[in-house]
Amino acid sequence: MTYVAAGLGMSFNMVYSTRLITLGAAAFYAIGAYSSTLLTIKLNLSFWLALPLATVIAGIVAFVVGVIIIRTGTLTFVIMTLLFCLIIYQLVGSISWLGGWGGFINIPRPNPISIPYIGEISFQSRVPFYYLGLCLILLVALIYQSLYSSRIGRAWKAIKQSERVAASMGINVFWYKTLCFVVASSASGALGSFYAHYYQIVIPDMFTGFISIYIQIYSALGGLEYYILGPAVGAAIMIFVPELLNIAQDIQPIIFGSMLVIIIVFFPGGIIGSLKKLNQKKNRKKNEIRRKC
Amino acid sequence: MDGTLLFQLFVNGLSIGAIYILLVFGLQLIIRTTGIVNFAHGEMYVFGAYTFWFTYSVLDLHLGFAVILTVIVMAIISGVVYRAVFHYVQARFKADTPLSDKALMSAMASIGLMMVLSRIIVLYFGTDQKGIPSFLPQVFVFSGIRLPAERLSIILIAVLIAGILSFFFFGTKLGKAMRAVSTDSLASKLMGINSDRIFIASFALGSILAGVAGLLIAPVFALDPAMGTEIIFMAMLVMVFGGINSYKGAVYAGITVGLAESFGYYFIGIISHVLLFVMVMVFLIFRPGGFFGEALE
Numbered sequence: 371m372t373y374v375a376a377g378l379g380m381s382f383n384m385v386y387s388t389r390l391i392t393l394g395a396a397a398f399y400a401i402g403a404y405s406s407t408l409l410t411i412k413l414n415l416s417f418w419l420a421l422p423l424a425t426v427i428a429g430i431v432a433f434v435v436g437v438i439i440i441r442t443g444t445l446t447f448v449i450m451t452l453l454f455c456l457i458i459y460q461l462v463g464s465i466s467w468l469g470g471w472g473g474f475i476n477i478p479r480p481n482p483i484s485i486p487y488i489g490e491i492s493f494q495s496r497v498p499f500y501y502l503g504l505c506l507i508l509l510v511a512l513i514y515q516s517l518y519s520s521r522i523g524r525a526w527k528a529i530k531q532s533e534r535v536a537a538s539m540g541i542n543v544f545w546y547k548t549l550c551f552v553v554a555s556s557a558s559g560a561l562g563s564f565y566a567h568y569y570q571i572v573i574p575d576m577f578t579g580f581i582s583i584y585i586q587i588y589s590a591l592g593g594l595e596y597y598i599l600g601p602a603v604g605a606a607i608m609i610f611v612p613e614l615l616n617i618a619q620d621i622q623p624i625i626f627g628s629m630l631v632i633i634i635v636f637f638p639g640g641i642i643g644s645l646k647k648l649n650q651k652k653n654r655k656k657n658e659i660r661r662k663c
Numbered sequence: 664m665d666g667t668l669l670f671q672l673f674v675n676g677l678s679i680g681a682i683y684i685l686l687v688f689g690l691q692l693i694i695r696t697t698g699i700v701n702f703a704h705g706e707m708y709v710f711g712a713y714t715f716w717f718t719y720s721v722l723d724l725h726l727g728f729a730v731i732l733t734v735i736v737m738a739i740i741s742g743v744v745y746r747a748v749f750h751y752v753q754a755r756f757k758a759d760t761p762l763s764d765k766a767l768m769s770a771m772a773s774i775g776l777m778m779v780l781s782r783i784i785v786l787y788f789g790t791d792q793k794g795i796p797s798f799l800p801q802v803f804v805f806s807g808i809r810l811p812a813e814r815l816s817i818i819l820i821a822v823l824i825a826g827i828l829s830f831f832f833f834g835t836k837l838g839k840a841m842r843a844v845s846t847d848s849l850a851s852k853l854m855g856i857n858s859d860r861i862f863i864a865s866f867a868l869g870s871i872l873a874g875v876a877g878l879l880i881a882p883v884f885a886l887d888p889a890m891g892t893e894i895i896f897m898a899m900l901v902m903v904f905g906g907i908n909s910y911k912g913a914v915y916a917g918i919t920v921g922l923a924e925s926f927g928y929y930f931i932g933i934i935s936h937v938l939l940f941v942m943v944m945v946f947l948i949f950r951p952g953g954f955f956g957e958a959l960e
Contacts, residue, residue, distance in 0.1 A: 391767050393774075438944055442951040444763040445700060445907060448770050449899040450944075456896055457940045464933050583774055590771065623782040630775030634768060635751045 374503070375609060377510050377561045378581075379588040379601025381554035384514060386594055387526045388547045389533070390444060393582040394435075394451030397458040398428045398555040400577035402562025404462055407474050407572050417480035421563045428559020429552050436551040440544060455579040463574040473573030477566055499568050506564055510557050511598050517553065518597060526550060584608075587630045593640025600642055607641070667808045672925050678814040678883075680921020681821035685876040686898040687905065687913040688828065689869035695845040695908055696865040698756075699749050699769040704873050705895025706780035709888060711737055711874025712881045713788055720795050733878055734871055741870030744780075745863050748772055753862060777892070784888045792885040817879045824875065825914075841865050897924075904943050906953030915954050 378395045385392040406424035409415045415423070439450040462468045480502075517523050525546050528536040537543050566572045592604030608626075617625060637644050686708060693701050714736045719729035752769050801812040832838040843851040844861045852858050884890070901920050905912030920939065927935025947953070 389763070389767070391770065435944075438948050442903070442947050443907075445694075445766045445770070446903050446947075446951075446953075448700070448767070449903055450947075453896055453900055453940060457937050460933065461937050464937075583778065586771060586774065620786065621782070623778040624786075627775040627778030627782070631748055631772050631779070634772040634775065635748060635755075638755075638768070 374561045374565050375585065375588055375605035376602040377507050378558055378585045379592065379605050380510060380514055380598055381557050382585050382589045383594060383597045383601055384517075384554040385550055386589070387518075387523075387597060388529045388550045390440070390547060390551070391448045391586075392451045392551065392554065393448060393579065393586065394454045394555070395558050395585045396577045396579060396581035397451070397455040398432060398558035399562040399565070399581065400458050400462060400572075400574075401431055402428045402559030403566035403572045403577070404468060404562075405559070406563035407477050407566050408468075410478055410567075411474060417478070417563075417567050421560060424563035425556045425560040428562070429556035432552045432555030433548065436548045436555075440547050440551065452579055452582065455577075455582055459574055459578055462577070469572065469574075471574055473571060473576075475571045477570045477572065479570065480567060503564060503568070506560065510560070511602075513553075513557075514598060522546065522549065583630075584626070587626055587633075589640075590630060590633045591640055593642040595639060596642045600640055603641060670808050671810070672929055673922065674810055674814055674818075676922035676925030677918065678817040678921070679924060680918040681818050682876050682880055682894075683898055683901045683921055684914055684917035685821055685824065685872050685879075686894065687902045687917060688825075688910065689872035689876075690898060690902055691907065691910060691913060692841075692865055692872070693869040694766070696841050697749070697753065697862045698765040699752065699866070700766045700773060701749075701866075701869070702770060702773040702895060703744070703776040703780055704869070704898070705891035705893075706777055706784065707737065707741060707870040707873040707891075708877040708880075708894060709781070709784055709886075709891035710740055711877030712886050712890070713784065713793075713877075714874070715878040715881050716793055716795050716886055720793075730878065733874055737871045737874035738867045741867045742863060744776070744870075745866045748776055749866065750859075750863075753859075777895075781888065781891055784891070788888060790888060792887045794885045795882045797882040813882050817883070820875075820879060824872070837861075837864060841868075900940070900943060902953075904946065904953055906955045909953070909955035912953055912955035 378399065382392060382395060402424040405427040406417075406420040409420040409423055410417060435450075435454060439447050442450070463471045518526075525536070525541045528539065528541055529543055529546060533543055588604040588608050589601045590604070591608060592600030592602065594600065612622065633640060639647065686704065689707075690701065690704050693699055693704075711733055714733045715729060718724050718732045719726065722729075724732065749769060749772070752765065752772055755768070756765050797813055803810045803812060803815070832842055840851070840856045840861050841864070843854070843856060844858050844865075848858050851861075897920065901916045902913065904920060905914070905916030923939055923942070924935065927938065931938070
C-alpha cells in the first residue's frame with residue numbers, strides 16, 4: 371500500500387510541477403483497477419497483459435479529459451478533476467456491468483513467471499507481490515526521473531516559473547501540461563491495476579475522492595518540490611505513524627486535515643524542505659561564528 | 664405524464680437552483696475579493712443549517728430571532744476560520760501576485776479544513792438525520808398544481824437576497840470597497856482601504872450567504888452531516904459552468920443545473936449526475952471560461 375500511495379503522490383507532484391493541482395488521482399486509479407479487472411475477468415487476459423493495457427486506457431481517458439479541462443484555467447482544473455473523481459465513483463457504482471456497488475471479488479492473481487537464475491515465481495503469497503510493487507514503483511520513479519532530467523522536464527520547470535515567459539520561449543504550454551497530466555494519470559492507472567490484483571477485490575468505495583485528498587496530504591507532507599523522494603517519505607510516514615500510534619478512526623480526518631492545513635500554510639516545503647532550510651540556517655550560523663572569530 | 668407534475672418538478676428545480684446560486688455567490692465573492700478558493704464553503708452551509716436547527720428547534724426560539732442568531736454565529740465562525748487559516752495564506756502573498764498561486768495554495772489548505780470541519784460536525788451533532796418542523800406548512804393549490812410554500816419561499820428569498828446584495832455592492836461604502844479590492848487590491852490599498860478588514864468582511868459575507876442557504880434548505884430536507892461535501896461539489900460545478908468571475912453566469916448556471924438535476928433525477932435516476940458532468944465538460948470544450956467568464960490563467 372505504501373508503494374501505491376508513494377507512486378500516486380509522485381504523480382501528484384508531477385502534475386504540480388506544471389503548476390496544476392490534480393485531485394483526480396483516485397479516478398485514474400479506479401480506471402486502472404477496473405479496466406484491469408474487467409480485462410482479466412471478462413476477457414480472461416493474463417495480468418501481464420492487463421497491466422499495460424490498463425495503463426494505456428487510463429492514459430487515453432486522461433488525454434480526453436485533460437485536453438478539455440487544461441484549457442479552462444488552473445482553478446477550474448482543480449475543481450473538475452475532483453468532480454471527475456466523484457463521477458467515476460458514481461459511474462462504476464451505478465452500472466451493474468461494472469460491478470455495481472458490490473464490485474468484483476476473486477480477481478485472479480498474476481500467472482507465475484519464470485525468471486532465469488531465480489526460478490519460477492508464483493504470486494500466491496504476499497512476499498512476491500512486495501517485490502513486484504517495489505519493481506513497479508522503481509520503474510515509475512525511473513521514468514519520472516528521466517522525464518524530469520530531459521528536455522520535457524526542463525520545459526515543465528519553465529512553465530512552473532512563469533507560463534508567459536515559457537510560452538515566449540517557444541514552449542507549447544498547453545501540450546506540455548497535457549503530456550504531464552497524461553503521464554501522471556497513466557502511472558496512477560498502472561498502480562490501480564496492481565492494487566486490484568493484490569487485494570483481489572475492487573469496490574467503488576475504494577476509490578472515493580478522499581483517496582485523492584489523502585494523496586495530496588502525502589505529497590504535501592514529504593515536500594511538493596521534491597518530486598520523487600517527497601511523496602515516498604510522506605507516504606511512508608503517513609501510513610506507518612497512524613498504525614503505530616493507533617489513532618481512533620473517528621478523529622483521524624481531523625488530525626490529517628489540520629496537518630494538511632498546517633503544512634500548506636506554514637511549511638510549504640514539507641518535511642524535506644524544512645529539514646533543508648534548517649540545515650542551511652545551521653550552516654549560516656556556523657559561518658557567522660567563523661567570521662567573527 | 665401530466666403538466667402538473669412537470670410544473671412541480673420545475674418549481675423544485677428552481678428552488679434547488681436558488682440554493683446553488685446563493686452558495687456560488689458566496690464562493691465567487693470570496694474568490695474575487697480575497698483570491699481564496701474555499702472548499703470548506705460546504706461546511707459553512709452545514710453549520711448554518713445546524714445552527715438554525717439548534718436555535719429554532721432545540722432552543723425553541725422565535726423564527727426571526729433564530730435567523731438573526733444563525734447569521735451572527737456564521738459571521739463569528741467564518742471570522743475565526745479566516746483568522747486561523749486564510750489570514751496566514753493571505754500574508755504569504757504580496758498584493759499583486761497572480762490569482763492562481765493564491766488559489767492553488769488556499770485550495771489545498773481549505774480541503775484540509777473541509778476534512779476537519781466535516782468531522783467536527785459529525786462528532787458534535789452525530790451522524791443521524793435531523794428534521795426541522797416546517798415554518799411554512801401551507802400548500803398553495805392552483806388548478807391542481809400543488810406548490811409547497813417553503814419551496815416558493817426559497818425562490819423568493821433568493822431573489823430578495825440577490826437584490827439586497829446588488830444594493831450592497833453598488834450603494835454602500837463597504838460594498839464599493841469590496842468591489843475595489845476585487846478589481847485591484849494594491850491600488851485600493853493605496854486609496855486608503857484597509858484591505859485586511861475587507862478580506863475578512865467579504866469572507867464572512869460569503870459564509871453568511873452559505874449559512875442562509877443552509878437555513879433555507881433545513882426545513883425541506885433532513886439535515887445530515889454529509890450534506891456539505893455533497894453540495895459543495897455541485898456548487899463548484901455550477902461555478903465552473905457559469906464562469907468563475909461572473910455573478911450573472913452563476914444565476915444562469917444555477918437555474919440550469921437545478922432544473923437539470925430535478926428533471927434528470929426524476930426521469931433517469933442517479934446516473935443524471937454523470938450526464939450533467941458530461942454536459943458541462945462538452946460545454947467547456949466550446950467555452951473554456953463558462954457562460955460569461957474568461958479562462959483564468
